[in-house]
Amino acid sequence: MNTGDANYIKQLNRRILIEEIIKSRSLSRSDLARITGLNKATVSAQVSELIAEKIVIEKKEGESVTRGRKPILLELNANGAFSIGIDIVEDYINIIFMDLKGEAFHSVRVALEDADLECAVDQLIETVTPLIKKFAKNYQPNGLAGICVGIHGIVNAKEEIIFTPKQRWSNINIKDRLEAALQTTVYVDNNANLSVFAEQVFDEAIPDLFCITLYSGIGLGIMNENKIYRGYQGFAGEIGHMVVESKGLPCSCGNTGCWELYASERALMNALEKDRPAASEQEILDALHDGEGAAQIIDSYLDYLAVGINNIINIFNPEKIILNGTIINGNSPFITEIEHKLKSKINNYRDIRASRLGEYSCALGGAAFVIKNFFDVNKIDYTGYEYFLSIYDV
Known part of the structure; x- marks a missing residue:
């Protein structure tokens, strides 16, 4: 040998x-x-x-x-190093600090002061720099193992931001700038990819798993044989831009009738707002359980959501699909109704359910992704530790 x-x-x-x-x-x-x-x-x-x-x-x-x-x-050794997972959302940033046992020990939510990405990166650096210095002395000998940033848009195989439909960020490299400023390894990935990775690491230790994120748009994260499926040059998973109405509403991506214009939770909130123009956001959320007008809007929304899920099932034949969104996570009857709408005899899947990780899934997935690379392993399984929900208390 x-x-x-x-x-x-x-x-x-x-x-x-x-x-x-x-x-x-x-x-x-x-x-x-x-x-x-x-x-x-x-x-x-x-x-x-x-x-x-x-x-x-x-x-x-x-x-x-x-x-x-x-x-x-x-x-x-939980204290041998720590990682940071970051989710840059439309108007805020979620930040998670995690030890080597996968436990989140600190979290920060920062309201974005400016929609410009350069300003967001400045704010991010300003926020995490003193925290890195504070925690590094307690996590030795390795200190900070790295940072992973989730982006709500297309990130290519070189970890460059190609396009974000909401902020219109395009062809931007934040990896190099963050590595220079923070003196650590930085990964940049799509938020849905990191969300499905978190679901596998913390809650569903199966090799093939799908996660559909439904917040402002719709993204699809795919775990295939314990690896994030990225497709050619990393563009896989932009399922929100699957066309469901050929002559439908115009989308910022350039197409018309994209699925996320009809089935994202933002689309549902917009439809409810039109029906109640003077209502607060909480009143709109309360309307989900009250009133015939809301019932019709919700039924139409779930019809569109079921159409897209039907297509995903028939194309990929997934074992399990996790739906993650502010509204869907608290409304299990919605999932029951979606399953009733999946009437095709060739639909084949084992389970559809709501996420238990919720809005922190992307940041959790980012922090866990750093740890996976730090250990240089093929898979990490923290499902037996059963403390991922403690993130809401840190």
Whole structure:
């Protein structure tokens, strides 16, 4: 065996062990060898390196069930590094700070002072710089592992922002500027991609998963065999610009009759606002459960939503679809109604449900994506940790 082959096998074994330690939360060396199928000598050597790098720590089990020595358990060192996930929305920025065990320990929401991207980046740098300095000393030896920024628009394979339909940002590179200003690795991705990644990491550990985000527009994130499906040059998932009315409403993308003009939650709110021009946003949301006029608007909205979901199911045959939006997450009857509208005999899927991660999914996915790359693994599974909802309290 040459040196190249030996290094490849060593790296492969390291990935296998880290993935299992993440998934199992806490386990002994012998358990790790048994589960992974690697011999004990390999496990011992690799674990020693991970401990030396302060990626893994040892803990004694609290109580021994038999006589003799208590087993030494292995866990991730939560404080070995931290990551930041960022979601740049139309008028605000969500920011999540996460430790190596996938727990969000700090969150910030910043109202954007200007719609210009350069101003948004300035504001972002100004916000996170003192926080990075504050937390870095507590997360050693690696400090900040990196940052991932979610964009509500098209991001190409070079991580450049090609176009955002709402703000009309086009052909912009913020990656280089952020890396220079913050002195760390920066990733830039589409928000729906990061949302579906978060759903898999924290709540649905299945290799193939779909997530449809419904907030101001509509995006589709696809996990295919544990990888984000990006298509040719990274443009995959712009499902909101699928045409559902050939001579319909004009869209900022250049087409007419795009799905998101009829089935995004912004489209539903616009329709309800027309019906109640003097109402507040809360009164409009309350109208979702009251009044015949609202019922007709909602039924039309769900018709359009079902049309697009029907197309997605027939094209991709997904196992599970997660719908994520401010309104849909709190209205499970909407999902029941959508399923009733999926009448085709060739519709085939296992489940459609609302997101449990909600509006923080993109930022959570971004922070988790950094950790995945920090560990250099194929998959991270935090579903057994069951604390993702604590983000609403940090």
